[in-house]
Each structure stands twice: as structure tokens, then as C-alpha cells.
Amino acid sequence: DATTTKGVDATAEVGDIIYGGSNDADDSGSIDYLIINYAGAQINSESQYNGLTLYAVGSETSISNVAILNGTDDGVEFFGGTVSASNFYMENNQDDAIDWTEGWNGTLTDAYVLHTEAGFSTAVEADGDNGNPSLVNLTAVSTQGGTALQFKKESGATITGLSLTGYDTSIDYRDGGAVTNVTIDGETSNPELTYEGPATVSASMFEWATGNSASQSAVLTGSVSSSVTLDAATTYFLNGSLSVEDGASLTIPAGTLIVADVEAGEETSTYIVVQKGGQIFIEGTAANPVVMTSSGETPGDWGGLVIAGDATTTKGVDATAEVGDIIYGGSNDADDSGSIDYLIINYAGAQINSESQYNGLTLYAVGSETSISNVAILNGTDDGVEFFGGTVSASNFYMENNQDDAIDWTEGWNGTLTDAYVLHTEAGFSTAVEADGDNGNPSLVNLTAVSTQGGTALQFKKESGATIT
Incomplete structure (x- = not known):
């Protein structure tokens, strides 16, 4: 009626x-x-x-x-x-x-x-x-x-x-x-937009109707423009880039598996990026870490995780990154890009272009209110983690067989990395630590680096430096 x-x-x-x-x-x-x-x-x-x-x-x-x-x-x-x-x-x-x-x-x-x-x-x-x-x-x-x-x-x-x-x-x-x-x-509304992005409703909600108690799967691609939480019961396949936009957030609960599709050719656009003003919350645990890996399980398959912040960098305000023309850098050294806890990144290091490669974890001008702890970065063909300026600190990092530098910083990063372990069992890597550019005097507290292949442990270029205990 x-x-x-x-x-x-x-x-x-x-x-x-x-x-x-x-x-x-x-x-x-x-x-x-x-x-x-x-x-x-x-x-x-x-x-x-x-x-x-x-x-x-x-x-x-x-x-x-x-x-x-x-x-x-x-x-x-x-x-x-x-x-x-x-x-x-x-x-x-x-x-x-x-x-x-x-x-x-x-x-x-x-x-x-x-x-x-x-x-x-x-x-x-x-x-x-x-x-x-x-x-x-x-x-x-x-x-x-x-x-x-x-x-x-x-x-x-x-x-x-x-x-x-x-x-x-x-x-x-x-x-x-x-x-x-x-x-x-x-x-x-804009018909030119695909509106692709993480599922806002999980198919696992409807197991009562579908009878499918097996693990569900979904595609990750496009952009996140609101607050989105993934479902640990779903396996996510990353197809191309996933961008968390300014003002949006992506929450990834403990036990979530993200599998990056491998693109044909030498270069890739498959990576996850948190844009300046966006946030990511990775909520893994020791028993159920969040895992980001690749379908090919081969070093250099994909582009890893990239976070852009609003903290200071010697590149200035609104600098342009080599990855995807991402904008980063500002004047807010206490910028907060979210939190990461218990994350494994595997098989990153794909080519960005003929000159550059992705790292496992790339931090562009990320601020000190961002929390990063308990991260393992394995089997990458470029750096494990690289800091491009910023003030963020991090702790409990494990880097194994990243072929360029396990830990790298430039552009005046001045945070602290506490309790890091680097292992090299494969020949051909560059260093355990590489620093370049202006000296923000970051701190390394408790760094253990082990190589079965010889090579160089620490390398400092230009004015770069650090306080190591």
C-alpha cells in the first residue's frame, strides 16, 4: 500500500x-x-x-x-x-x-x-x-x-x-x-571510470546460500576511495595496480593472502600503493601474518607495497616518484599513513621501466605517526625496504635474499630501524645496507647481517651517514 x-x-x-x-x-x-x-x-x-x-x-x-x-x-x-x-x-x-x-x-x-x-x-x-x-x-x-x-x-x-x-x-x-x-x-557518476576495487561485500557472507565452504577468491585492482576491509577467508588476486586514494583506508586482517598476477614482458604495473593522504592497516599476527606473494613464485614477479606520505624529503613538497608518478612529500613529519604488523612480502622487485625496479616495501616521505613492525621481505630482485626521506621508524625486520640492497635509504630519511636481521645465501647481491644523498642521520639499533657469499655489508654514498648501535 x-x-x-x-x-x-x-x-x-x-x-x-x-x-x-x-x-x-x-x-x-x-x-x-x-x-x-x-x-x-x-x-x-x-x-x-x-x-x-x-x-x-x-x-x-x-x-x-x-x-x-x-x-x-x-x-x-x-x-x-x-x-x-x-x-x-x-x-x-x-x-x-x-x-x-x-x-x-x-x-x-x-x-x-x-x-x-x-x-x-x-x-x-x-x-x-x-x-x-x-x-x-x-x-x-x-x-x-x-x-x-x-x-x-x-x-x-x-x-x-x-x-x-x-x-x-x-x-x-x-x-x-x-x-x-x-x-x-x-x-x-562517470562512465569513464571502471569502479574496480576491493570487494565491499564478501561472498563468504552467503555461504548459507551457496553451500560453498571452501575459500573464496576475488580480484584486487583499481582504486579504494572509501574505507574498505578485506576478508581473511578470501584469497585476493592482484591484477594491475591497487591504489588507496587520499582520504581512503584499506584494512587487511590477519591471515589474508594476496597473490599478485604476473604480467607478460619485462615491466610490470602490478603493485599496491597507498597515496599521500591515504592509509593502510595491516593487522597480521605471528600465527596469522598477512602474506603478499606472486602467482609465479619467482623473484621479480611484481612491485610490492608502496606508501607515499606527507613528511619531509630533500626532494621537497609534492615530489614525483619513479613509481607511477606518485606524489609524495610535504611538511608534516608526524604524518600517519596507518600501521603494518606481521606482513610477509615475497618475490617483488619487478621492472618499473628499463632503468628502475620496484622494492619489496617502498616508503616515500612516510611520517613518524605511521607504525611499522614485524615485516619479512624475501626473494626480491631489488631492495628489501627503501626509505625515500620521511621520518617513519620501523622495527623487527627480516630480509632474506633481496638481490640489491636489503635496507636502503636516501633523501634524508631520519627515522630509526630497530632489530633488523639480514640474510644473504645467494651470490650477486649488492649490500646489506646502502645509504645515499643528504645525511638525515637515521639510527640503526641492533642490526645483524649474515652472508654465506661474501660481498659488502654497509655502503655509504655522498653525504649519507647513520648512528648504529
Whole structure:
């Protein structure tokens, strides 16, 4: 009995059902933990049933934990109304996974859409008058390309927490649809953006519906523009770069595994970067560290972890890094880029270009309020960790068989590295420690370096120096 642009006592295409009124708080009951499978039969020669069809349903109706699978039409369609819903899983519905029309203006929270079969229409289709409904945390994944979101006529939405993976088209506007009718994470929608990024809804939430108790997997790529937390039950495959933007944060819980895909050719753009103003929180434990590795398990496969901060560097303010034209450096020596605890980085050191390589962990002007402890960097073809200026301190570092320098700094870094162990068992490395450029007089407290291959332990270039105890 809620409102719809079709008016009061409208007639549905299904069975001449009467719906619609003036009571936006209408209560049609409650739904919790429902699986709908194999719907989508023909109503008539022109129309099909959806999995779940909601005609002018009111806001006092409660709908949560619904899975709609293998339908030949839409998963769920809202015809006007004010009802909100949450925790929806839609898999292989052949028309639209989520559809609305007639001015629906509720909220759908925590929805996961999966397309593994070709021929579907969209993950989301909206049509007709714009009731400006909200989508909060929508993750849509396609292995078949296709279109993710389609807005027709005056329709629109306010979307936060959008993650798209595998679609050819992120947003399509039809029949006069306007980009300004849709806002995504506070900005006007932009069909030029892919909206790729970490999943904002985990498929593991819906094990009750899918029956899949095995480890889930997801693709990491694109950008993080809000606060995103990964799921330790999911194996993440890094495809290209993942960028945590200014004002955003990425939290990686204990036990999370991130596997970097190996790009063809000598150079790679596969790495994780925290931009200046962004934050990363790696929350590993000794028993369950966070692991970043590569699919090829070969030194030099990928670009490791890069963090850009706002602390001082001899390169000045808003310097440009050799990695991805990242901007770093400022005047805030107490800058906070987050925290890292119990992290393993393996097989980094790929080529940036013909002149340069990535390190395992690269710290550009990172500030002193950033916390970094219990890090192992193994089997890299360039440096283990390199500090480009900044004031950050770190502790409990283990570096094994990094082929250039295990520990490197330049641009006047002046933090402290406490309790570091370096091991070289393979020939051809450069040094255990290399320092270059202006002397910020950083401190090394308790450094043990062991080589079975001879070589050089410490190397200081130009004005560089340190206080070592």
C-alpha cells in the first residue's frame, strides 16, 4: 500500500494484482534467510516473472538475507514503494540482478552479484521517475564482461561502496538518462571510470546460500576511495595496480593472502600503493601474518607495497616518484599513513621501466605517526625496504635474499630501524645496507647481517651517514 508513480490501486502485469496507495509505512511482514531458485517463467508472451517482485511494498516490511539464483529474468525488482532490504546474493539471473522502476526510494544494503554465464543484461537496471534510492555496499563480479549498471530516463541512485570486477561497461545511460542523476561515493557518476576495487561485500557472507565452504577468491585492482576491509577467508588476486586514494583506508586482517598476477614482458604495473593522504592497516599476527606473494613464485614477479606520505624529503613538497608518478612529500613529519604488523612480502622487485625496479616495501616521505613492525621481505630482485626521506621508524625486520640492497635509504630519511636481521645465501647481491644523498642521520639499533657469499655489508654514498648501535 506504499506509493508508486502508477498511483493508487494500480494493476500489476502479474495476475491483475492490485497494488499501491498512500501508506509509505505499510507492513507486508518479514523475510529472513530465503533462497529462491530457477524462477523467471513466462507470464505471457511479453513478460516474465522475477525471482522476487515487490509492488509498492512499504518501509515497515523487513527483508534480509535473500539469495536469488539461476533465474531467467530479474533477481529482484522493486515497483515503487519504500521498502529497504539487506544482505542480498544474486547469481546468474539472466536479465537484471537488481531492477527498479516507478520511483522506488528505499535502500539496498550489502548486495553481491555474480555473473558466470554469458547473455545477462545488467547487474543493476533502473527506469522511470527518480525516487533516488540508495545502494550501500554493492559488489558485482562478472567473468563474462557485459554491462554493470544501466540507468534509463530520469532514474538515478545514491551509491556508496561500489566495487565492479570484470564488466566491459561500468555505467550505461539510456533513453535520456543523465550522469548527474547518479552519485557514487559522493561524486557524480562517470562512465569513464571502471569502479574496480576491493570487494565491499564478501561472498563468504552467503555461504548459507551457496553451500560453498571452501575459500573464496576475488580480484584486487583499481582504486579504494572509501574505507574498505578485506576478508581473511578470501584469497585476493592482484591484477594491475591497487591504489588507496587520499582520504581512503584499506584494512587487511590477519591471515589474508594476496597473490599478485604476473604480467607478460619485462615491466610490470602490478603493485599496491597507498597515496599521500591515504592509509593502510595491516593487522597480521605471528600465527596469522598477512602474506603478499606472486602467482609465479619467482623473484621479480611484481612491485610490492608502496606508501607515499606527507613528511619531509630533500626532494621537497609534492615530489614525483619513479613509481607511477606518485606524489609524495610535504611538511608534516608526524604524518600517519596507518600501521603494518606481521606482513610477509615475497618475490617483488619487478621492472618499473628499463632503468628502475620496484622494492619489496617502498616508503616515500612516510611520517613518524605511521607504525611499522614485524615485516619479512624475501626473494626480491631489488631492495628489501627503501626509505625515500620521511621520518617513519620501523622495527623487527627480516630480509632474506633481496638481490640489491636489503635496507636502503636516501633523501634524508631520519627515522630509526630497530632489530633488523639480514640474510644473504645467494651470490650477486649488492649490500646489506646502502645509504645515499643528504645525511638525515637515521639510527640503526641492533642490526645483524649474515652472508654465506661474501660481498659488502654497509655502503655509504655522498653525504649519507647513520648512528648504529
